[in-house]
Amino acid sequence: MRTASSLIEFAKRVSGAAPGRFFTGLLSVMLGVFLWEVLSWRFTPLFLPSPGLTLQSAVELWDDGTLIQSIGASLARIMAGWSLGVLIGFPLGMLMGYFPFVRRLLDPYVEFFRFIPPISFITLAVIWLGPGELSKVILITYTTVFIVMINTIAGVVATSELRLRAAAALGASRFKILTTVIFPSTIPSMVTGARVAMGNSFLTIVSAEIVAAQTGLGSLIWTSRNYGKTEWVFVGIITLGVLGYLCDRIVRLFVKRTLKRYAVAV
Amino acid sequence: MASISSLPPAGAEIRLEKISIEFGGLPVVSDIDLTVGAGEFVCLLGPSGCGKSTLMNLVAGFVPAAAGLATIGGNPIDGPGRDRGVVFQSTEALFPWLTVQENVEYGPSMRGVGRAERAEAARHYIDLVGLSHAASRFPAELSGGMRQRAQIARVLINEPSVVLMDEPFGALDAQTREVMQAELDRIWQATRPTILFITHDIWEAILLADRVVTMTAGPGARLKTIAPIALPHPRELASPEALEIYRELREGIAEEVRRTLQAQGLDRGIAA
Ligand SMILES: Nc1ncnc2c1ncn2[C@@H]1O[C@H](COP(=O)(O)OP(=O)(O)OP(=O)(O)O)[C@@H](O)[C@H]1O
Ligand SMILES: [Mg+2]
Numbered sequence: 001m002r003t004a005s006s007l008i009e010f011a012k013r014v015s016g017a018a019p020g021r022f023f024t025g026l027l028s029v030m031l032g033v034f035l036w037e038v039l040s041w042r043f044t045p046l047f048l049p050s051p052g053l054t055l056q057s058a059v060e061l062w063d064d065g066t067l068i069q070s071i072g073a074s075l076a077r078i079m080a081g082w083s084l085g086v087l088i089g090f091p092l093g094m095l096m097g098y099f100p101f102v103r104r105l106l107d108p109y110v111e112f113f114r115f116i117p118p119i120s121f122i123t124l125a126v127i128w129l130g131p132g133e134l135s136k137v138i139l140i141t142y143t144t145v146f147i148v149m150i151n152t153i154a155g156v157v158a159t160s161e162l163r164l165r166a167a168a169a170l171g172a173s174r175f176k177i178l179t180t181v182i183f184p185s186t187i188p189s190m191v192t193g194a195r196v197a198m199g200n201s202f203l204t205i206v207s208a209e210i211v212a213a214q215t216g217l218g219s220l221i222w223t224s225r226n227y228g229k230t231e232w233v234f235v236g237i238i239t240l241g242v243l244g245y246l247c248d249r250i251v252r253l254f255v256k257r258t259l260k261r262y263a264v265a266v
Numbered sequence: 267m268a269s270i271s272s273l274p275p276a277g278a279e280i281r282l283e284k285i286s287i288e289f290g291g292l293p294v295v296s297d298i299d300l301t302v303g304a305g306e307f308v309c310l311l312g313p314s315g316c317g318k319s320t321l322m323n324l325v326a327g328f329v330p331a332a333a334g335l336a337t338i339g340g341n342p343i344d345g346p347g348r349d350r351g352v353v354f355q356s357t358e359a360l361f362p363w364l365t366v367q368e369n370v371e372y373g374p375s376m377r378g379v380g381r382a383e384r385a386e387a388a389r390h391y392i393d394l395v396g397l398s399h400a401a402s403r404f405p406a407e408l409s410g411g412m413r414q415r416a417q418i419a420r421v422l423i424n425e426p427s428v429v430l431m432d433e434p435f436g437a438l439d440a441q442t443r444e445v446m447q448a449e450l451d452r453i454w455q456a457t458r459p460t461i462l463f464i465t466h467d468i469w470e471a472i473l474l475a476d477r478v479v480t481m482t483a484g485p486g487a488r489l490k491t492i493a494p495i496a497l498p499h500p501r502e503l504a505s506p507e508a509l510e511i512y513r514e515l516r517e518g519i520a521e522e523v524r525r526t527l528q529a530q531g532l533d534r535g536i537a538a
Contacts, residue, residue: 165328166359170373170424171348180372184363261363261404 049231054238057231066220071239073215078201078247081137085144085201086194093149093193094186097156098178110146118143118200119207126212136208136216143204144197151193155186187262191255195248195266202244217243277305277460278339278349278427280325285334287320293486294320298334300479300489304427307454307461309471311515312481312490313523318464319355322430325462326352338428348373351421351459353431357413360405366392366416367401373424391419394453411442418450422457431463435470447473451500468515472508473501480518483526491518 033051040050049057061067096103096110118139125135159182167181209218217236224232252266280302287294295317302308310318323329324336327346336343338350346352352359360369367388374384392401395415405413414434421429435443451474454461465471471478472495480490493515497507 160358162354162356162359163361165326165346166352166354166361167372167376168328168346169326169348169350169352170420171376172372173376176376180376181361184361263362263406 046228046230049234054231054234057229058235058238061220061232061235067235067239070215070217070220070236071243073213073219074205074209074217075243077133077136077216078140078198078205080133081140081205082144082194082198082201084137085141085197086148086190088141089145089148089193089197090152090186090190092145093152093190094156094178094182096149097153097186098182103153110149114146114150118204119211122208122211125208131212136205136213139204139208140201143200144194147197147200148190148193151189151196152186155189156182158189159185184262187259188264191251191259191264191266195251198247198251199244202240206240276425276427276458277303279304279337280428280460280462281335281337281340282321282325283335285321285324285336286332287317287324287329288332289320293332294484295481295488296486297488300492302460302462304339304460305458307463307474307476309475309478310462310464310481311466311468311471311478311519312487313483313519313526314466315526316481316484316487316522318481319432322352322432322462322464325428326350326430348377348424349426350428350430351424351426353414353417353421353429353434355433355436357405357410357417357437360413360417360420362405365402365404366397366408366419369405369416370419370423372420387423388419391423392416394422395419395449409442411438411446414438414446415449418453422453425457426459428460428462431461433464433466436466443470448500450474455499468512468519469503471495471515472497472511473503478511478515480515481522483522483529490522 037051040048040053045053058067092106096106121139121142122135125139129135129138163181163185164177167177172180205216206218206221209216210222213219217240221233221236224230224236255264255266280300282298282300285298286296298321300308310321312318320329324331325338325343327343327350361372364372367385370388370392371384374387379387389398389401392398395418397412397415397419400408400412400416405416408416414437418434435446438446447470454474463471463474475495478493478495480493481487482490493511495511497505501508
């Protein structure tokens with residue numbers, strides 16, 4: 001077990017916040033937990049388990065390996081699906097943004113599918129791809145592709161006319177302009193899209209796991225019902241929140257380290 | 267023409283014949299006839315909004331002509347090309363994700379010049395504009411004057427036969443501007459491209475140009491006067507000749523500015 005102070009150290013490093021701001025946040029969280037505690041005195045654990053009970057079951061679930069296995073299953077699906085989605089959505093968005101023909105070709109599909117929640121495809125995904133990992137991964141990919149693509153298109157369209165002209169006057173071909181001016185100009189909006197897509201991937205994966213999985217945090221939350229273990233539901237939900245936050249921090253850290261020159265605001 | 271340089275001109279002739287440019291059916295400039303000789307330095311003066319940038323954009327190949335013929339070294343202009351370097355008014359035109367060195371190397375790398383060769387060329391031109399100490403910095407880490415110098419180096423490395431400059435020093439403070447003007451004069455003397463230079467600063471025009479061209483107020487702006495500046499380089503602005511040229515140019519432009527303001531109904535309180 002970590003000591004409290006090293007935990008704070010760790011949290012500070014992860015959140016990257018100044019001490020003052022960090023403690024404001026910490027205070028706010030403590031207040032929230034306190035309110036939760038007070039509320040839990042008035043209800044049965046089945047209706048609202050206390051923070052203590054939730055923490056205790058979290059430790060139990062951790063010790064018997066359930067929690068880590070659920071985290072691993074959900075994370076693996078999100079990472080695989082999300083990465084694939086970014087890898088597909090980014091170039092597709094670039095091509096759609098740059099070539100009006102490609103845009104016109106794909107626009108009907110984009111405009112149609114972007115309004116359909118990914119989870120409505122879970123049945124089809126299972127029928128076509130089987131009940132295994134692939135259906136869940138592809139669903140996350142689907143979630144990610146459209147968000148990244150639409151953000152990337154917006155980035156391409158917003159590329160500075162001045163820089164496009166500068167490149168052309170310096171002798172860049174149309175293709176070179178795409179790779180050397182539009183591509184770097186688009187990175188900030190692509191990153192924004194990727195981060196939003198990461199959040200949506202968490203939404204999708206839980207729904208998908210509730211409907212069609214034996215493992216993962218969604219499945220953990222859903223099956224807790226069968227055992228009358230409301231505190232497990234809480235453990236699952238809180239884990240999701242923390243996991244999402246950590247994933248976003250890691251993406252931001254990565255972006256800050258490697259994409260600094262592209263002026264990505266994170 | 268007041269060419270002092272002993273080097274043969276490296277520039278190409280810009281020829282505009284009966285050029286008109288329109289935006290959405292409305293004429294911006296009409297019936298422009300102008301020839302800028304090879305290696306000549308021509309300044310374009312005129313009231314704000316008369317179409318100076320538009321005319322330059324035509325020469326750069328960014329906008330088409332509605333009528334007339336525009337040629338560079340005898341060849342009709344058809345889109346942008348590296349034979350015409352453009353120094354934009356805004357240094358936003360630099361690529362912010364590239365260092366000064368990388369920005370300057372951009373042109374050569376586009377035409378496949380090898381890594382070592384283009385790095386060396388870039389060092390030469392960065393040195394020429396006095397930015398060697400800042401070669402590895404990003405544009406955001408430079409002052410306005412340094413950015414503008416980086417932009418100039420990025421254009422010169424391509425050895426364009428025509429350099430188009432749109433108020434390149436407009437955003438600089440007076441001292442930096444003076445240094446930059448002297449630098450530009452020196453560089454032009456040394457490399458001799460044809461330069462078309464837009465400015466609002468009459469003294470700047472007198473300091474740099476072989477000829478100063480003024481434009482009338484738009485819409486449908488035309489050329490108003492073309493005045494040769496037959497003074498030797500580097501120029502002394504305190505001379506009586508320079509002052510006389512200044513007076514004439516200022517009177518001509520003031521008339522056009524009044525006309526612009528009248529057209530906009532803003533002339534009240536301005537002495538005619
Ligand atoms: N893309 C465009 N679409 C429509 N009108 C335009 C466009 N670009 C310029 N104009 C119009 O053309 C006219 C000339 O503009 P231009 O930028 O060439 O003026 P300018 O002489 O460079 O002015 P300034 O000295 O203020 O830079 C202006 O009235 C402007 O509103
Ligand atoms: Mg202008």
